[in-house]
Amino acid sequence: MIDIKTKISSFFLFNSSFGPKEGEELKRILFFHPKDVSSDARKTQVGLCEAVVKFMCTFSTEPCEALQTQTKRYMFYQPEEDYWMVLVANIPYTTKAHTSTGEGQAEFACNHSDRNSSRGGNCQQCNNKTQCHSSLEESYSTHPFPEASIMSNLLVSAYNTFRMFMGPLKDIPIENIYSICEKFFTPFIQSRNLCNDITEVIKGVNYLPLDKNCFYKVICFIDLLEINYPDFNCISFVYNDKLIWNGLAPNDMLTLYQYLVESLLPSQIEKELQGGAVAAAERHGRFISPPEGIRYKEDLQNLTKIHVTREDETESKEYYLIIYRTLSATVCFTIDVKTPLDIESFRSLDAFIGPQLSIIASTISEQCAVNALQAAQLINADHKFVYFNRLNYAFKASPSLNKLVPSTTLKPEVLSIIAGIHGDRQSLGNYGEVIIKTPHEYWITGKSSNNREFYVVIQEKNANLKEIADEVRRISESQLKGIFFYPM
Amino acid sequence: MSSSSIDNVQPSTSAQNNTSDELEPGACPDSILDPTDSFEEFASEMSSSLQSRHIALTTKSSTISEIQCEINKDFKESSEIKSTKSSEDLQNKNDSMSESGSSSNLIDQNNEELDSDKEDYLHSPELINKEKHVFILSSAGKPIYSRYGNEDKLAGLCGVIQALVSVVEDQNHDILRSITTKDCKTVFLVKGPLILVAISKSNESETQLVLQLTYAFNQIVSVLTLTQLNRIFEQRRNYDLRRLLSGAERLIDNLLIFMEKDPAFLLGAVRCLPLPEKSRESITNAITSTCNKIRDLVFAILIAGNQLITLVRMKKYTLHPSDIHLLFNLVRSTESFKSAESWTPICLPKFDASGFLHGHVSYIAEDCQACLILLTVQRDAFFPLSQAKHTIAEKLRRSNCLGAINDALNRNEDLPTTNPLRHIGILEIRHFMYKCKSTAQLFTSDPVSIDRPQDNRTRPKEGGDIVEKKIEKLSDIDYVSNYRKFCSQIHCTSTPAKLIFRSNSDNTILAWVTNGFELYVTFDALMEKDQAIKAVDRLLRWIKKEEQRIFIMNAPTF
CATH class of the missing domain: 3.30.450.70 (Beta-Lactamase)
Incomplete structure (x- = not known):
């Protein structure tokens, strides 16, 4: 029950227009994971997906999203015309119906326990030697299945990250595309699992709330920097894994944030923990992207390029990405690729930011300690909540939902229900509320008001609708001061 | 019914049920219908593997030959083995x-x-x-x-x-x-x-x-x-x-x-024609008294307007709701049954997919649109069954049951079941749908109006287009299609729900399933929870009060 991770069964990219003739099918496959699949098997897989996509074109103008077979789920994503990304995971069609007896002869576990208890007799429906399961959890823990929305989120974030670092697929020349995909997607997909966690269902950004003075200091620092170094634009300011300031369009901000929090910073922190002495010497900060830092002229050749849209611009442009880190504060800058680079300006920037940033970082850390103390008093360990704002991707979850404490994560059934509410915006409309009770006495409340969403999970055996609604109101008042939900 | 399993949403209801009656509204110890959920069947269907699928379709014992065997045991002289x-x-x-x-x-x-x-x-x-x-x-x-x-x-x-x-x-x-x-x-x-x-x-x-x-x-x-x-x-x-x-x-x-x-298909249940208890009893008696001497008769079914009036059966055998739905569909789609008594082979797949039953199908009278279906395993029983039908029709007319059926069919304003919402007097409820699980029967606040389809095949070929319509007043069909999502969540195999309360700017819908029943209610928009609880409580009490009228509460045999 602790953390549910499923290996990705396969992941591939194809473009049918790359090998239109028979015999050229392999050319259509831009990338295929895992590597040990024979080329015939690859052709079959991709061929099936091509056929499915084409078949659905006849009946729907929307692109194909999913294919479900008895044992597998295929998720499709068409980020650019004719380019398809497919993620495959092993998911039996009726999840409850499988016991751990092994594949092929899965027995149907029927759930007639309700009727049993009401009639006091034996289970009449189970005349074909089936097993009666009263405990759902059992079958869940042996068969973890990722939510469909988690799979499609992974596809979307894979593409967005690819586009941020490599640019749109259609701009890459055909002769390079295979090697570029190989270089990018192999490490990407190997580092990922399908993990049943609320943060994978609702992809959001953790903002760090600061008091006025503290926030003002951050803003002043950024302004001063941009005035003194006009070539450098600050695009984000992150403390630990929380965002304080952003200069990108929301979608790119989310992609950069995920890159920082999910891959760059964890590896950086690991490095810092290993080389304690080195870290102390680097107390005053350093460039962490490129990974070797920027000390000599040659390092300028290694600068990472990204394709992003800045907050005040309308289209995506290519920039150099520079990331600087002191203590727990991480700052990202962009430089237009057309700007001539000069090692001196980087050295002077280092000297300018280093001391200033470490002062700000310690101020923030003091405030965080105060905030944490206050938050600790509000926590009710039994109740979990999630807040999400679709406009700025603001995400806030009850502390126990934190990945660091996996033993208290949500049960898959609960997660699945939240994913269902989150995925179906229409049914709540601009404002609405839904309360769902599961057979295991979980009460899941979902509220929606314009673009804001709020979910609360309460496990309570003898409650009624009214009591649950009152409890949700109490949590909302204490945790989300000033955020308005209608109906109350 | 164990009260602990009932959600405490309606505490007074469960308390009341416990004191006044052991069973939830509509439940009776014996059911004419096989209450197996189609959802359960679906799950078993879907979990079958590639190999087992083919086997399942071919190996099933034949109920019909079982019946024939039993009859033959008694009737050695009937050498013609069916x-x-x-x-x-x-x-x-x-x-x-x-x-x-x-x-x-x-x-x-x-x-x-x-x-x-x-x-x-x-x-x-x-x-x-x-x-x-x-x-x-x-x-x-x-x-x-x-x-x-x-x-x-x-x-x-x-x-x-x-x-x-x-x-x-x-x-x-x-x-x-x-x-x-x-x-x-x-x-x-x-x-x-x-x-x-x-x-x-x-x-x-x-x-x-x-x-x-x-x-x-x-x-x-x-x-x-x-x-x-x-x-x-x-x-x-x-x-x-x-x-x-x-x-x-x-x-x-x-x-x-x-x-x-x-909604009968959505819930895997059969709708009954609401009738006074007395009338339904005398209809059933008319059928049993006439037919108890006809040895090969398996089922006698009286239906009207896609609703079941009564079903009399051979001991040991019940019908699955889906078989009854196919009979409804057959009668509804065949205009020729109206003009003459018919003799037709019918296979009821849940009952026995391997063979035909023979059906005598006829409308009971010129002035009453109830249709009588007599199903037998005997191939040449048209004349005895025709005779039986006339006797039954005569008995029904004499006991004034035809009038009762017509009143119910024409939705006579005096009947409490004609406009249940007005009769209950809960203004906030716009629509409801109730299924008693143990007997697989349902009742809705409004009978679904299905236009009688025409006989020529061109008509359904047209229509069915997606139309954007601005809904001003929801029809009964719109309410039912709103329930679909709730229904599928409640019966979801992996993440089932016991209760869903959803309120948005259009309406408030409550879906609630217990061991004994399923209930779907549409309220006004942004309904308060405690008011909804009270309203559902009153609704259940009303159904309990009227259960003899709206459900078939016994399971008669020949």
Whole structure:
């Protein structure tokens, strides 16, 4: 029950227009994971997906999203015309119906326990030697299945990250595309699992709330920097894994944030923990992207390029990405690729930011300690909540939902229900509320008001609708001061 | 009913139920219907593996021959063993099969048109922009049925569907289940020698669509029997089944419309015609007293307006709701039953998919639109059954039951069940739907109005288009289609729910399932929770009070 991770069964990219003739099918496959699949098997897989996509074109103008077979789920994503990304995971069609007896002869576990208890007799429906399961959890823990929305989120974030670092697929020349995909997607997909966690269902950004003075200091620092170094634009300011300031369009901000929090910073922190002495010497900060830092002229050749849209611009442009880190504060800058680079300006920037940033970082850390103390008093360990704002991707979850404490994560059934509410915006409309009770006495409340969403999970055996609604109101008042939900 | 299992949402209700009666509204110890949930069946269906699927379809004991055996035990002199009968029927069908051989070749040639023509046809007004397509084809890829358009022109599409299904089966050793886009679901069901496909833009869930395809398959079985269907394709894989199904297309057309509109299919339950307890009793008595001497009679069913009035059965045997739905559909779709007494072979797939029952079908009287179906295993029992029908009709007229049936059918304003919401007096409730699980019966605040479909097959071919309509006042059908999502969440195999309360700017819907019942209620928008609790409480009390009238509370036998 602790953390549910499923290996990705396969992941591939194809473009049918790359090998239109028979015999050229392999050319259509831009990338295929895992590597040990024979080329015939690859052709079959991709061929099936091509056929499915084409078949659905006849009946729907929307692109194909999913294919479900008895044992597998295929998720499709068409980020650019004719380019398809497919993620495959092993998911039996009726999840409850499988016991751990092994594949092929899965027995149907029927759930007639309700009727049993009401009639006091034996289970009449189970005349074909089936097993009666009263405990759902059992079958869940042996068969973890990722939510469909988690799979499609992974596809979307894979593409967005690819586009941020490599640019749109259609701009890459055909002769390079295979090697570029190989270089990018192999490490990407190997580092990922399908993990049943609320943060994978609702992809959001953790903002760090600061008091006025503290926030003002951050803003002043950024302004001063941009005035003194006009070539450098600050695009984000992150403390630990929380965002304080952003200069990108929301979608790119989310992609950069995920890159920082999910891959760059964890590896950086690991490095810092290993080389304690080195870290102390680097107390005053350093460039962490490129990974070797920027000390000599040659390092300028290694600068990472990204394709992003800045907050005040309308289209995506290519920039150099520079990331600087002191203590727990991480700052990202962009430089237009057309700007001539000069090692001196980087050295002077280092000297300018280093001391200033470490002062700000310690101020923030003091405030965080105060905030944490206050938050600790509000926590009710039994109740979990999630807040999400679709406009700025603001995400806030009850502390126990934190990945660091996996033993208290949500049960898959609960997660699945939240994913269902989150995925179906229409049914709540601009404002609405839904309360769902599961057979295991979980009460899941979902509220929606314009673009804001709020979910609360309460496990309570003898409650009624009214009591649950009152409890949700109490949590909302204490945790989300000033955020308005209608109906109350 | 254990009160602990009931949610405390309605504490007073559970308390009241416990004191006044052991059972929830509508429940009775004995049921005429087999209350197996179609959802449970669906789950077992869907969990079957590739190998077991084929076995399941062929190995099932025949209920009909069981009945015949029992009768023969008593009646040694009836030397004519009926089990030979079905093979005779097969013989006849085989003759027609060989005739069709040559013509199916012709069709093959016609199909070899240009690919582009087929593409064009798929985008023709006959097919484009439909809310739900249903295609049935043989496992060899031959078109059998299309809800819209002309099957002949769809050979190309059927070829594609067949190829998709077989690629997944042969190369991946897997079973194709569904494909989805944002606005459209395609669901595949392979049943014996047939492939059934639904392509839908409605809000029905995958499970609900598979259920509908299963019904369509059962409708075909009901015309042919499963034995015959399997036999035909064993002998000739390439057989053009349309030859044998002429006439059944209309039944499938109507069934599909019926399923989209009537909540009975959604809940796997049967709706009963609300009648005073006394009237229903005397109707049942009239049937049992007349028929108890007819040995081979298995079921006597009286229906009116897609509602069950009574069902008298042979001991030990019950009917599954889905078989009754097929009977409703047959009666509703066959105008000729109105003009004369009919004698027709009927296969009830849940009861016994391998053989035919013989049915005497007739309307009870000129002035009463109730239809009596007498089902027997005896092939030549038309005259005794016809006689029995007249006796029953006479008894009903004398006891004034025809009047009671007509009152209920015409929705006489004086009856409390005609406009239950007004009668209960809860203004906040706009619509409700209640199913008693143990007896598989349902009651809704409004009977679903289904236009009587016309007999010619052109009509359902038109219509079915997706129309953007601004809804001013919801019809009963709109309410029911709003419940679909709730229904599928409650019956979801992996993450079921016991209670859903959803309120938005349009309405407030409560779906609640307990051991004994399922209840779906639509309230005004933004309903307060405590008010909703009180309203549901009153509603359940009313149903309890009227249960004798709105449900069939006993299970009579001959």
